Amino acid sequence: MPASIAAPGVIIVGASGNLGPFIVQELLKQKAKFSRIAILSAPEKKGKFGTAAKNGIEIVLGSYKDAKSYQGAFMTFLIVVLKGFDVVISLAGNSIMVDQPEMIDAAIEAGITHFYPSEFGVDIGQPAYLQERYFQDKHLTRQHLRKKASVVPGFVFTEVIIGAFAETFVLSDVFGLDRQGRTFTYYGELDDIKSISSMEDTAKYTVDSILLPFETGKSERTLKVPNGNYTVRELIKVLCDLEGIQYKMHIFPVDDARKRQESARLAGSRDLELAFSLKSLFSGPFVVVPKPWQNDMFTFKPKNLVEMIQGCI
DSSP: OOOSSOOOOEEEEEETTSHHHHHHHHHHHTTOOOOOEEEEEOOGGGGGGGGHHHOOEEEESSSSSSSSHHHHEEEEEEEEEEESSEEEEOOOOOOOGGGGHHHHHHHHTTOOOOOOOSSSSSSTTTTTTOOOGGHHHHHHHHHHHHHHHSSSSEEEEEEEEOOHHHHHHHOOOOTTTTTTTTTEEEOOOOTOEEEOOOHHHHHHHHHHHTOOOOOOOOEEEEEEESSSEEEHHHHHHHHHHHHTOOOEEEOOHHHEEEHHHHHHHTTOHHHHHHHHHHHHHHHHHSSOSSSOOOOGOOOOOOHHHHHHHTTOO
């Protein structure tokens, strides 16, 4: 592993989402390596981060569109000390993904030098995904980051690519699993291969990578770090084996999901449109993260499929 860089200050946007607690916990585990660790929160959401604050995480109240939020002023012995942050980790969800370019501009204005956009999924640079509705806001964010990096000296950004989260597959109905009803509704083939990751390991990769220097002359870095490739059939079998039950399967053609996506678009239902867009995407071949992967840049051993799913039940 390359030599680490000087201890940076890190601020997280969107820390109340699914991945947020794992990022926060990993930063706390490695607290000595960072000059500051903070969560940016809207004032009305401050209550969500009481436990994090008790554990030593700073809570910065403000807007992610305001440069002052990233400047990090704080009071010490009645003297205001301006000690800004160096790194922003954006965990923006679908509802605010479109705001990331404004977030980036505000962060750069405040002196942020390293930005992690809200990727944490499939490799959207694959040709099949360039025009995909679900990734429109992510593509706009990438374009904006590249534009800024070309004109702002010293500004860099890192994209973390992991495939799909085991936790999302098991704990949410996003990909069709209904644990309460014991059913699995899937658009595609059960032998489809997917790149699968755990949120805990993704947090480790993300936090560890902050301290890895960029290649000389590069401003963009893509880390492809899934835990492994597995078929949908394997995912369901491991879950059934661990729970000791069977799920009733409802399997449909991918085109059915696309038709429902289009119907939702015509009806003006953005949330439903995105939901069926995601179901369609999960059924396709491009959820497999292209190799080479960068897992061997890191020293820890990632979880296998059984360990990932076991941690969800």
